[in-house]
Structures are given as C-alpha cells and as structure tokens.
Amino acid sequence: MSRTDAVTRILFEAFPTAEVRLFYALGYAAIGVFGYGVYVQIRKYRRGAALQLEGSPWSRFTEMVAIVLRHSTVARRDPGAGAAHRLIFYGFVLLFLGTATITLEYDILEPLFGIRFWQGAFYLVFSLILDIAGVALIGGLAFMMVRRGWMRLPKLDYARPDRVPGDPDFDRPHYRREDWAFLWTLLIIGGTGYLLEASRLVWLQARPDVWDSRWWSPVGALIAEGLRAAGLNADGGGLLRHGLWWFHGLLALAFIALIPYTKVKHIFTAAGSLMARDPLAAQRLPRIPEAQEAPGVAKITDFTWKQLLNLDACTKCGRCHEACPARAVGAPLSPRDVILSLREFANATLESGVLPAAAELDVHGKAPGQVAMETLWSCRTCMACVEICPVAVEHVPIIVQLRRKLVEDGAMDPLLTKTLQTIHKTGNSFGESKRKRGSWSKSLPFKVKDARKEPVEVLWFVGDYASFDPRNQKVSQIFAELLHEAQVDFGILFDGESNAGNDVRRVGEEGLYEVLVNANVAALQGASFKTIVTTDPHSYNTIRNEYPDFGAKYPIEHYTSFVKRLFDSGKLKVNQPLKYRTTFHDPCHLGRFNKGYEAPREVLKLLGCEIVEMGRSRANSFCCGAGGGRIWIPDPVGAEKPAQNRIKEAAAIPGLEVYVVSCPKDLTMFEDALKTTGNEGKFVVKELIELMREAIPAARTEEAYA
C-alpha cells in the first residue's frame, strides 16, 4: 500500500483496517448529520414567501466571491477585526482546501485513475503553506479571543434595549457560550493539528524521508524538537500520534457535522446573504404585491426566503447595534436584536417537521422572539445598520414591512395618525392649504415660473418643509435668488406638488404613499422640463430610486451637485470667500443613501471654508433623528435626541464656527438641538445655500435684475 519513491505522508499509516473503516463510517455519519441540518435550514427558508431576485445568478455569485475574498465588508470601520478575520478565513480556507486536495487524490484520483500528485516538491510546498495557514488561523483566533474577552467593546455587549430585566429573553448567556465554544473548538482543532504533526515526526524520526524534510512543516518540527527534548521517544510519539489523530479527527468531524446547527453556518448563510443582497435595499423599498391580502409582515412566514436567510447570516458582530442612532439615545431599538429575536422565533417555529398554526407565527408583541411596537416605531430608517452590515442583512425593509402591519391596525402614536390624515387631506404634513404651497415665492423680486403652465429647463421639486416651514422658506427664497442670478431657467409646481412620500412610505403607510406618487407623477407628466433638481434629500431619494417602480423615471439631482456645476461653468462666482471653520453633516438620504458625499464638500471649499470632519462622517454620518416618520412622533420627555448627540459631537471640534447642513429637516432639528444642548452662541447651524448667499452677496444681484 505504500510507495515511497517520493516524499509524502502515508494516510492512515499503521492503522488497522477496522479503524480506517470506522473512521470512514464516522465520516459518512458526519456528512449525514450535516446534510440533515442543511435540509432543515433550507426547508425553513422555503417556508418563507417567494421572491424573485434581479440580475443573473452568475454575476451575483462572482460578486459575492469577490467581496468575500477582499473581505472589505469585514474590515470597514474595524481594521483589527478585519485583519484577524482575514487570517482566520484564509487560514481555514487553505486548510480546508488542503484536506480536500488530499481527499481528491486518496479517495478519487488514485483509486480510480491511478493519479498521484501529492508527493515530492508539491507535497513539501503544500506542507509549508498549510503550516503557515495554521499559524494564521491560530493567530487570528487568538486576537479574536482577546478582543472578545478583554477589550470590552460596546458592540459585543449583548445587553438589549428592547427588553427589561425580568423578561424571559432579556439575558442571552447561550450566545456567549456559543461564541466561546466556536473560538475554542477551532483553536483546539488547529492546536491539535500541530501537535499531531509534531508527534508523527517524533514517531517517524528514524525515517530519513520524513525526518530530513521536517522543516517544511516548521511549526510541527519545532514542537517535535520540544517533545523530544521533553523525553518523548519514537514509540511514545507513535502512541501520542494515534491518540491525537482520533481526537483531532473526531473533533473536526463533529465540527463539520454541527455546522448547520451552530454559528459556524455563517460560512454559508453569510455567503448566501451576500449573494442575495440588494444594493438599494433601504433606498428602494418593495411594493406590496398585488396578490397579497394583508399589507406588511404579521407572521414569520410573511418574510421572504431571503429575509429568513438574512436572519441566519447575522454573526452578532454588533456593528449595526453600534451605528444605530435610536439605540445611541436609549430608545428600545437595536437592529441587531430585531434580527436576533426574529431569528430565534424563526428557529423555534420553522425548524420543526410540522409548521405550527398561524396564531403561533405572529411576530408582533413582547413574548420571546417577538418585536414590540415601541421598537419598530423607534427606527429612523437612516440605514446605518444596512450600510455597515458585513453580511448584507437588510434591517430597514424588515422594519418597514413590520410597520406596514402596525399602520393597518392603527397602532401608531396619535400625532402620527393625525399627520397621516393631514397629508391625505392637504398633500402636506403642515395641514396648510395646497394653494399656499408656493406662497413663499411671492415676496421675491421676480416671478418664479409655474412649471405647470410653461416649459422650464429645470423643475425644482421644493418639498414640504422648504415650502411651509418659516425657517426653511428663507432658504428656499435664497436658492430661488441664486438660481435667478445664475440665469437658470427653472420653475416649481406650486399647488401641483405634494409631499414626495419618502417618509410616509417609511412609516409603512403604503396606500397613502401610492396616492402621493400618483398625484406627483400626474403633475410631473403635465409639466415640460429637462431635469429635476431638489433641495430636499428625502424627495431626492424617493423620486430617484422608488418612483421608477411606479413607471415614473425622471432625471433628478440634489442641489449640491447641480450648484457645483454652476460654479464650474462660471454661472455662479464666489466674490467674497468665507473663511469659516466648518463641519459638514452628511444628510442620510443624500449621503449614505445615494453616495452624495463629495459635491457639498467641493462647494464648501469653493466658498473658501475650512472643513473639519466629525468622527462620524460620510457613510458613517449620524442621523438627525427626523427620518422614518420620527419627526411626526413626539420624543419621550427627558430623553436625549439624536440631534443633540450629534451637536455635542460637533461641539468637540475646537474653534468650530459653522455646522453646515443641506437638508431642511436637518436644519430644523439641529437648530433646535443647538439651543437645547446649550451650544447657542458657540457656533451656528447654516444651510449650505445660506453660506452660498454670504459668499455671493446680494449686491451683485442688482446686475441680474437689470
């Protein structure tokens, strides 16, 4: 059975046939257990609702492989974890491939075709690579253990804001046990692997082909030297090897068998989740399918198979928990715990042979695994959770679909109910008559074109706040002046414009959203224009990303990129550079949602301002707290608001003069927070448009009106 004309390792050397057979039997048993586990998981996903993914499966697969190989999503904002996980991942993959290679030859190629390659130089290099892989694996694991055990990271704290002490699922010790079991098991498998290697070397030290080439397995060789120094002889080595072989083998087989039943399954579920991801998950919410009877998610089986897969992909990394603005101010919401609760619920109900009765599948409530109303209403739909998740869990659509059910049942704060009724009646959240929508423009020294009546090049979609809120009306007036001075041919829809619906949709009132879309599209279709510009990021997001689902695709940009082009082409010129020290707050719906980070900064620089970034900026910008309909829901008395949290972050910038925003809701929330945090007088909150006015003083406008 052994041919030693080239250096190699003889498998099962000196094992009695019975033991080999036993090993294979256990191997098949492990595969069987593994297979059954996979079957249960797939059966669970299939119990969810159907979903058709866009795009070709092949391109999804290749993209997923690229993401996984780059490990970019794991390294974002946590380079330490990124580096350690890369080590673990590559170490594990190499070791796995190594075993697979051996199996390929030993069980398939050699017996069937007589091909042998695992020998000689190949074998030696192979051994070296695997030894290094093992070091990587163990090194990565060791770092993770230190990170988990000693670094006391807030995101790894399993305390949950959506339960109180005394609730049956408040404390989750089994999470911690599983985390540590996973780390230790892999570590022991890796460690025993080296010990095994070393003990084999000691056992076969008399054989020159083994002993002379031992430094191709450097770690094993080092340990072998140590064992020999400790007095282990060849026979002892042989015994140790035999014992360790079985220990290591059984542990590894058990590990593989249990993959579908433990956290280890994230290897597959994360890959699956990444493959199924929707890069526009939070920016473009799903419509309610025609066939669907009741809107939203009421039962666990109302979730799609992809959402159920999302629940399993979560590795409890805690990044969404850390990023969430609601959680940061003590609201009873942690995106992580929404996912984990639902996961436990899905496992408890969908993994049994017989599907439980419908009444037991209700995910709303306060029982273990359910999601409470207060949790769902705390969400700002800012998508910080979706954006940072390394395994593409899409929390926001899950929360919105749960909200749809609450809205249908009328389970909302009375102020929110009133606002929705007001929007239905008047088309705006202020309750003002439609006719007053364009009133802010009446005081301007020129007439703003009515885009319903005459063709314009640029249709300016103003939005509710910029039309009706007195503070924001001032900004609208300035913007109109600037456009006029730049000789832009623009117009607005006056009464034809309604609330664009972004937040109504995110509240979960899909019916009202459709009414608003229809009204706006009717107005837009009746107008003649080349492009749409908006000063409201919320309107920008929904018209850009969601209106096309209703058959209405229009070119639209946020004013910041439009204005940048006006500067570039000389239509607007800065003649009084501002020397302010500023910081820029990326609005959620412009920045994180639509990657519009650079244009506002470029404009600020053009205005002559110095920009000092806050710690949480660009994709990691911290929501002002108004999104998701929260501007229509009163905050709990006495609690910190996200806007206050954010202003305090800005206040830490020494010498800060201006906090710059480019969203009407941001302006409202932050001016309020400036006062309530006691920072009034230290710096001011200004819309970028207002700074533009300062840098392009009105004296110049005399010429424009001449």
Next chain:
Amino acid sequence: MSGVLIVAEQRRGELRPVSLELISAAQGLRRAGDEVAVALLTTAPERYIDALKLAGVDEIITVKVRAAEFDPDTFESAIGALIAERHPEVVLVAHSVDSFGYAAALAAKLGLGFATDVFKMERIEGELVATRGGYGQKVNVEVDFPGRSTVLLALRGNVFKPPEAAASPKVSAFAAPAAASRSMAREFIELSAGDDIDMTAAEFILSIGRGIGEEAKVAQFRELADAVGATLGCSRPIADAGWLPKSRQVGQSGKTASACKLYIAMGVSGAIQHLAGMKHVTTIVAVNSDAEASIFGVAKYGIVGDIFEIAEELRRHF
C-alpha cells in the same frame, strides 16, 4: 304673536348667568306694547324670583315641574305648552349644553322658526333677522324665518351684557301639563381637579394650545408661566391629550377665565369653544405663527411669530 319669552337656566340651585344676558338681548326686539317674560322650570322655581327682578323683565313665570334639573322631555312639554298659551313672537334660550338637548326638538315639533348660536338680532323691514357664524366662524350668516309666527333663537353666551338695574316685574305661575319623562337624571360629577387649580379665580393666565406640538414642550411654558407670575392654562386639545390636567382647560367645556384681566394665548388658534371661555378678558395678547388665526380677532395685541422663540426671549426679562 307678540312679546319675548325667555327660558332661564338653573343648575344645582344656582341661576346660570347666561340667563341674564338673554334679558338684555331681548330688549332690542321690543316693539311698542311688547312684553318680555322670563320662565324658569324646576321643582321649586320660586327660589329664583328675586334673582330675576331686573330691568327689562316684565313678567317672571314660575313653572313647577317634576324634574329639579334639566330634562329634555319635561322642558319640551312644558315650554311647548307655555308657547301655545302665550304665543310669543320670539323665544330666547341660551346656546348651551342644556338647550342642545331640547331646543331643536321643540322647534321641529312645533314648526317654530329656529336658529342657534345667534350673536345678533335685528328687524329689517319688519322681519326678524338673526346673525350667526358659518364655516368655522370665518363668515357671518344672516338668516330669517319666512312664514314663522314664532321664532326660537338660541343665543351665544358672553355677547350681551347682563342688565344691572333692578325692577319689579309681575310674577305668575304656569301649570305645566304632567309629562312622562323618558330619561332620569342621576348625579352630577365634578371632574377630579387634577391639581386643585381654580382657573376661574386667576387674574393672569398664560394658555398654551396645539401650536406647542408635543408634550415635551409643555415644560418650557410651565416654567415661563411661573417666571412671569401667570397661571398656566390650555385649550381643549392639550387637556384631551393628557398633557395638562383638565382643570387647566379654558373654554366652553373647560373653565371660564372669569377673574382674568390679562390673558396671553400662545399657540392657541382661537376655536369658538375656547373663545367662549376667555374672550371677555380686557387684555388679551395672542402669539401665533399663523397670521390668520381666529384668536387675533379677539385679542388686543397680537404677535405673529414663533411661539418658542418668543417664549425664550420673554423668559429673559423675568
């Protein structure tokens, strides 16, 4: 048909002041020879005779009925019979919770000319014309009653001033026919005061309304009221939402600011029910961001602006 018949109101042993306003209102309708009679229905109506001996009253009619407190069937039956006997040209009642319970029924049954919440009455070319509000009190509406020999009008409170001088009207008793009543009055219930505040005694009130937006903002105004030395009051939506106790509510179904001399209304739009409780105050200052708010119609001074900014600035002075 001639003369004016007034139905006074009493509750829990007290004559309701609005009854006296009806007396003044009636004087403008007098034609030569017309008499103004005031009727009062209760178990012991004689108790109220002295209170009704006022200038402008020609006759006090006591109507003894089986119900001590207001009862619709009793009132409709007794007043119906009184109208049938006396044939007045005009019957005046207050536009009050009691009259909500019977006036329209009485008018419908007897085919009387009928209008409610009337704040002006006049004769135009001999015809009786009443003026009331329309479209949320944003317009005035003049109505008349062609072909109706008797007209029943429910008058808005706090419009007419009660008479001051005394007089000696004649007193008569009217035997109302026995009537079966289909409702039975039980007890009166005072809403728990909440914080024992007596809005009716406060001389300086600062009221907040829907304009404050959310409960968290109440604290700022409570603090402001304390600082300026005013009693904090509110309009109905604030009390209904539970942000302030009901005892703080000023208005028709809340308290009347009877003793108030200075009333600052912040974020209060001026719905008619709220005005009912405070529009009589000598000095009213309205602060509201809506220049069209009805409150500016009754206020002496108005500030169109952001109530939070004004509140903050005002706080600095105290």
Next chain:
Amino acid sequence: MKILVAVKQVAALDEDFEIRADGRDVEADFLIRDLNEWDDFSLEEAVKIKEAAAEPIEVIAVCVGPEEVDESLRKCLAKGADRAIRVWDAAIEGSDPIAIARVLAAVAKSEAPAMLFAGVQSSDHSFASTGIATAAILGWPHAAVVSSLDYTPGAKSAVFRRELEGGLLHEVEIQCPAVLTIQLGINTPRYASLRSIKQAAAKPIEVRSLADLGLSAGDVGEAGSLSRVRRMYLPDKGRAQLIEGDAAQQAKRLADIIREFKGAAA
C-alpha cells in the same frame, strides 16, 4: 340589530375664498370637504359597541348629500361601518338641519335601528341641531353632548354622562331606543389606512331618493326648513394691534405689557 350613525361631510374654507355672486354662500371652488370631526367619534362609539356585543350588530352610516359625500361614507366603511346609505335629491338643496332631520328620521324609520348616534355639531356651521331634531320627528328619547356611554345592544335603557360647561358631568339614564349626540373625546377613533379606504371602495353605497323614503319635495329644501339664509358676508375682523419687530423686540413689548399689568394690579 342595527346602530344607525348619521354623518355629515363638512366644508372648510380654502385660502382667499370668495362669496358667491348671489351672496348666500361661498364659491364652491373654495370649499375643502372632509368627514365631520364629531362623526369620527360617534362612528367609533358604534363600532366599539358592535365589537363588544355578544350578538352580531350592523353599523350603518347614513349621510344626506350629493355624490361627493361618498368619499366620507367610504371612510366610514373603512373605519368599521358595515353599510353606508346616501340620500339625495335636488330638492334637498338649501335644507336647514330640521329638513335634513326629516330625511334622517325617514331612514331611521325604514332601518329600525336600536340606537341612533349623531355628532354634537358639525365643524362648519355648528348648528348642534340635526340629531335632536331627528329624535323629535321620530318621537324617540334623546340627549345631547354625550361624553361617555354604557350601553348593551338591545337593552331597555342606557346610562350616559353629558359634558356640561365648566368641566362638570351629569349622569343620566335614558330609555332606548334613543338618539344620542356624541361629544369629542368619548373614545379614540381608529385610523383607517388608505388601503382599507381603497378596499372599502369595493363595498356598495346604497343610494336612496326622497320617494324611496316616502318624502316629498315639500318636506325638504327651503320649504321644509325653519330658517332661510339671506346673505353670507365677511365679518369685520376685530383686529389685534400687531406688535412688530423681531422676536426679541416683540418679547420686550410683551414683557412691558406684563409689567404694566402687574404694576397696576399691585
């Protein structure tokens, strides 16, 4: 068993409204229509009674008006009404609350409900008359300004509280069937999602004519009313003396007014 709820679609004035040429009403173009705020509460009270009842109860919303009031009736269907009835005839134009009451009473006679609810008043013209006038025409016991109600369908009597001036309540027991006018705040009206309103559009609205109800043109319109609108006009607004300036200046003036008052009071 049925509960009949009489509802009204009220009109609010839009910006810059104009009075009609004949001077008797506002130009229809400037009227914004919606379900009367009080009717949200009376409908909710009926639906609550239905949901708590042991036997099946049918809640019927009835409205007197032209086709445009269907929108408000749909809202009622979405909020839990089982049926909706609309009555209209050109002759009804110009009716006062008593003429409308005559129509409602005819509907009540034909449906024979166990109770009839209406709102205390409507937010546009605030007559506070229609419900009680309907009771008189029906000859039913009646009460106004009900702020809490204890009623079991089919019972011979109900106990309720009327909300008096000054925050006082009066508890009364009344024989049933009765007409009650319901006050704001008696309950928390449920939200009708746009989807449920859309779905309610599938439910039919029964349209009745005067003839169906055994009424003639003389029973309604001006002929059937107890008052007639002569003219409608814009009142002279008592104008407050506006304090000008920025917030700081306005607040200063207000502070002065306060100090003056306190000084005088001292």
